[in-house]
Amino acid sequence: MELILNDRSIHGQFRSVETFKDAIGRVMAIRAVARRLGRELQCHRNLANAQVTPGMTMPKAAQLLGRDECRSLMQWLTRHGPFWEDDRWHGDDEWLECNGEIVTDTAVGEAAYCLLHGIDRGLVSISPSSWLVSPLHVDRRHESGRQGSVDVRNFWGADELEAALTDTLAPPGSWEDLEATARSRYPDLTFSPDSFKRLQGHSFSRGAAERLLLRLDVLHQLKSCFDERGDRTPRGHEIYQQHFTGDKAWFSDSSDTEKAGFKKELTFPHPSNAGEFLYCTWHGKVKSPQLRVHFSWPIRASEQLHVVYVGPKITKR
Secondary structure (H helix, E strand, O other): OOOOOOHHOOOOOOOOOOHHHHHHHHHHHHHHHHHOOOOOOOEOOHHOOOOOEEEEHHHHHHHHHHHHHHHHHHHHHHHHHHHHHHHHOOOOOOOEEEEOOOOOOOOHHHHHHHHHHOOOEEEOOOOOOOOOOOOOOEEEOOOOOOEEEHHHHHHHHHHEEEEEHHHOOOOOOOHHHHHHHHHHHHEEEEEOOOOHHHHHOOOOOOHHHHHHHHHHHHHHHHOOEEOOOEEEEEEOOOOHHHHHOOOOEEEEEHHHHHHHOOOOOEEOOOOOOOEEEEEEOOEEOOOOOEEEEOOOOOOOOOOOEEEEEEEEEOOOO
């Protein structure tokens, strides 16, 4: 289960800096528990300017905390993250509602959308706030007519979160764990024997490993989204539009310049046919650090989806 800080749970409710300081102390304790158990508490950059009291925003309120507390809080919210909007799943056209309130473009909506698509997410809410209910029931309505609902687990105490996290599967603790997890979790993907070789020697990042698994999960989902005639299903079209199109797409083709300058590097031995090669310019992207997943394209029902490379960006100059 990945965790997202509920941005709606800070809404100018604090009447003094002292009550705000106590609340932030609880959030930072929760964050410390999550990190000790191999998770990161994701936030949104907009929280750095959230309304804390009726007349005070986050930067001013943070300055009234202790020096170390202020630095730790603001570096998290402005520099270190991780920020869930960088790997956002739900789109602006989603209608996500919780207790009669529209939660599209919020952490609540993001967590709900991910859960509806099989990706485990939980929320952390600030206490006190008007969001201290668990689970939070979220309804989804889409312009296509699809509907659904889901209950999102919501935490505001460190002890409850620790108990919940110890009951879930541990995230990858090394690049070897990542490879073992990917090969076992995604049977519809055909990995080359040395797909993950280039990760060795690079510092392990748990967050990057989890983001790589998310990219592989999308490929695995898309590979299964074909009907009996071999046509892409509505769900397949939705995945394609969300993750393969637009400026912030997780997946894209290499540019013409990259293809011209790195043709050799983008050509890989065929995983199954000795002596044959695959030219794999399509790739999934992780931003920080810059990692790539190169795979065969186009994705068809009748052909294997080969993942030939997981590692640092190839086309760096």
